[in-house]
Amino acid sequence: MKRFIKPDILAMQAYTLKPYTYRHKMNQNENPFGYPEDLKAIVLERVAQADWARYPSFTLDTLREALAAHNGVRREMVLVGNGSNELIYVTLAATLRTGDHVVIPVPTFSVYGLLARVFGAHVHEIPMPPETNFALPVDAVIETAQRHQARVVVLCTPNNPTGTAYAPADVERVAAESGALVLIDEAYREFADQDFTPLLERYDNVVLLRTFSKAMAMGGLRVGYAITNEALARELHKAQLPYALNLFSETAALVAIEHFESHFRPLIERLKAERERLIPALNALPGLHAYPSAANFVLARFDRPAREIFEALLNRAGILIRDVSGYPLLAGHLRISLGTPEENDLLVQTLAEILGAA
């Protein structure tokens, strides 16, 4: 049977998430406040009035128009997909040939490397060690891309799972000097004070990826989008399945955009305030170091084995966080998604008990 499968796939580890029983879900960087109830009612009413028998909009013009206005770009520059994961897939499918080179600073979101290998690419991982606070090794990224004439460089900022926001000047240097297509994953942009949209005016090799799964509390509905120049958007679109987005998700995304300032901005501000409260509270505990974060999660290094801490949180308080200690360079590290204020308090209190500070 296996003889039908490409060697690249046979050699790969699958992307998996182990199911756990939990009371507090702080493992996937979701919005703990959820999609606002009054907006859910609007979505349900609009969806109830639509004709479910008909295919959804082919070009998604209404949503793309709304996203263009929201991001200050033209509609033709926006590509909408079934989660930003789909757009990572589409971008790599449209660009990578077997044997092409891809440069990825690590640790980062593992899907890029996984998909690059699916398409037969050589992945060059550039280490970002904890001692540097996971700063982007910009010279090494550019040098490696140039040496291998890399087709794609993937930069995730703020980076998952480190929370690091790369210096904008460094990101721009990669766009200017790498010679590659630069995929900038901005899944956590709403929690950071960065905006890479202006790069699109200056460079024709930049693709920005954004999502409704995190700040916009729509992880369950699978909506992401890419912004790039019009010529590239037309080409990437060719690699996409028709009707990637269903009517329900399209409606929920549109309603979220329409109510961004009134409903989502305050939730984002509350989460940013929680982050600024949680990091010093964690660092006041013995036996751990929490890194700065520009996202809605916090990475921490523990003196005791990470697995022990992970299990103790789950067993004592039903708090599920993410064990990232198996990622490159992250032995001893765990990633904690921001919860509600009550959940963050419970987390700190439970950790204090586990670490013997309470």
Ligand SMILES: Cc1ncc(COP(=O)(O)O)c(C=O)c1O
């Ligand atoms: C950096 C990054 N990019 C993309 C994704 C995928 O998001 P989506 O739900 O839009 O597919 C995630 C999800 O965890 C992520 O952390």
